[in-house]
Amino acid sequence: MKTRTARNRIGHRAAKSSRLSSNGNGRVQAKTQKPAVSSQVRDWLSKPRHNLVGGKWVPAVSHKTFDVFNPAEASVIARVPDSDKEDINRAVTAARRAFESGSWRRLTASERGKLIWRIGDLILEHADELAEIESLDNGKPRAVARVADIPLAADLFHYMAGWATKIEGTTIPISVPYAPGAHFHAFTLREPIGVVGQIIPWNFPLLMAAWKLGPALATGNCIVIKPAEQTPLSALRLGELILEAGIPEGVVNIVTGFGETAGAALAAHPEVDKVAFTGSTEVGKLIVKAAAGNLKKVSLELGGKSPNIVFKDVADLDTAIAGAANAIFFNHGQCCCAGSRLMVERDIFDEVVEGVAEHAKKIKLGPGLSADTQMGPLVSEEQLSRVTNYMHQGKQSGACYVTGGSRAGDRGYFVQPTVVKDVKPTMSIVREEIFGPVVVAEPFTKPEELVARANQTEYGLAAGIWTRDISKAHRIAAELKAGTVWINCYNVFDAALPFGGYKQSGWGREMGHEVLELYTQTKAVVIGL
Ligand code: NDP
Secondary structure, X not given: OOOHHHHHHHHHHHHHOOOOOOOOOOOEOOOOOOOOOOHHHHHHHHOOOOEEEOOEEEOOOOOOEEEEEEOOOOEEEEEEEOEOHHHHHXXXXXXXXXXXXXXXXXXXXXXXXHHHHHHHHHHHHOHHHHHHHHHHHHOOOHHHHHHHHHHHHXXXXXXXXXXXXXXXXXXXXXXXXXXXXXXXXXXEEEEEOOEEEEEOOOOOHXXXXXXXXXXXXXXXXXXXXEOOOOXXXXXXXXXXXXXXXXXXXXXXXXXXXXXXXXXXXHHHOOOOOEEXXXXXXXXXXXXXXXXXXXXXXXXXXOOOOOEEEEOOOOOOHHXXXXXXXXXXXXXXXXXXXXXXXXXXXXXXXXXXXXHHHHHHHHOOEOOXXXXXXXXXXXXXXXXXXXXXXXXXXXXXXXXXXXXXXXXOOOOOOOEOOEEEEOOOOXXXXXXXXXXXXXXXXXXXOOHHHHHHHHOOOOOOOEEEEEOOOHHHHHHHHHHOOOOEXXXXXXXXXXXXXXXXXXXXXXXXXXXXXXXXXXXXEEEEEEEEO
16 A cells, blocks of 8 residues: 655655756746636635535534645645545435436436537636646646646537437347247347446546546446546536536535545445546456445546557657657646657657657646747646656666756646657666656667567557558558557547547447446346337
8 A cells, every 4th residue: 555645745845945046958947926826716626625525515524624736836736635434425325316306317318418518618718817827836838728727628528518419328139049939129238337436637627527427428327537636626616516516415526635645435335336537557456346345336547558659750850759759748748648658669769869858858847837838847746756766777777868857946746748669678767657747769680579568568558650651551550469559640539539548548439428337337128018
């Protein structure tokens, strides 16, 4: 069991006592003035934040709270409930009551769809505010949250709203060999699973809440969701919008707290019928064990170490280089599908590596609220320590750092965008998920060996291929053990596209119509005629 809670608190204090540093390539932009927080968000942050249980905002039963930090400054921006087992019990009871009452699942599908659509509309109406909260809480540039996280979250609800009226069973012609001459009418119903526990991470806080809540709502389930301790704020603001949209009380319950307490209690709760988790593979395995008690259904979206393959016949090398940089540096590398293993055909290896390093050097680091920031801080002191430890291990094992390789500045949790070469398959930086802006580059000469090398990982979330040879692209895409393969592009997401992992990257798919399978169960009904 991890002891992250204590580590985080110590880490936050340590980072808080240090100071902002200077300016320049791979270093944090010095700011004479702190970027302003809007009065609307400042007011919202200044009010006590509570859990949403049974349609009411309530403090933790223990009345304990914990600090929420702005990772750009390691400063406290809010306090939220430090919930434990009893808070989870109450939230699950509220969700169970809502489920059994039928206030949600027995609404007409059309009414349910309209309410879910309204959540999407409200997210768009509050897009600036939500982007600001997300940026303050997670560290990502506000501009990125505004054009990516927020519209994608809204779109997810809009997409899932449409599915509410399309959850259909089938009619099945049955023969029943031991009942000759008998006639039956047989059909299936797809019913909600019941009370769903959802545990989400900090890298795309609002979007991950949307990925989880949208399909659960469309299929008529009632929910208890626990956001990550680092980034609970946008989920709490979303809870307010969910009530404003008119979702009945108890259908969505939001409980903040730590994974080891609130998260573990939710995963193990005997009245929870399904748990959906996004996060580390390590915790994913704990979720599976916790779920065994009542054999609740489990879906998991876990880590990755995704290969991004560039062939020398690529149509436009500059586009591929920019694509490779985006594949790893988007969201500060804190993406489960980050293209963190760059595999480049030998003839163009130096050019591609230099090109990606040039992109890295030009990235402007700074607080997410500054208009010119292109990369914010990592989310927490723990993540900073994790990523810089990997950087250190890579250096110790003899890898060559083309650029980056260290913390940036000494205040907040910034690291330098980093490109590494001369690596070996045994190195931890090649095998393990770093979850920071660190790419390891490896040349290849024999395309026939490439697929085996690309698949040489316990993960299987995503992969990229850059080539103009469409036959080769198709052949390799078919051989890669990954849930998503991007060809001549990377990080392309859509609410309609299923996303999830092969191997230890997870069970089940998020988004698309496939996710609906995870939130429904099939009932066969047979009528003797
Ligand atoms: P975790 O897997 O610990 O966190 C994900 C979620 O799980 C959080 O809500 C967390 O709660 C919760 N959680 C933690 N422990 C338990 C538990 N025992 N039972 C139930 N829920 C639990 O990720 P970290 O934040 O520790 O990040 C570590 C690494 O995980 C990263 O470096 C990255 O490699 C990977 N990761 C992968 C993500 C993905 O998208 N696939 C997203 C985030 C991380 P809380 O945070 O509140 O303690």
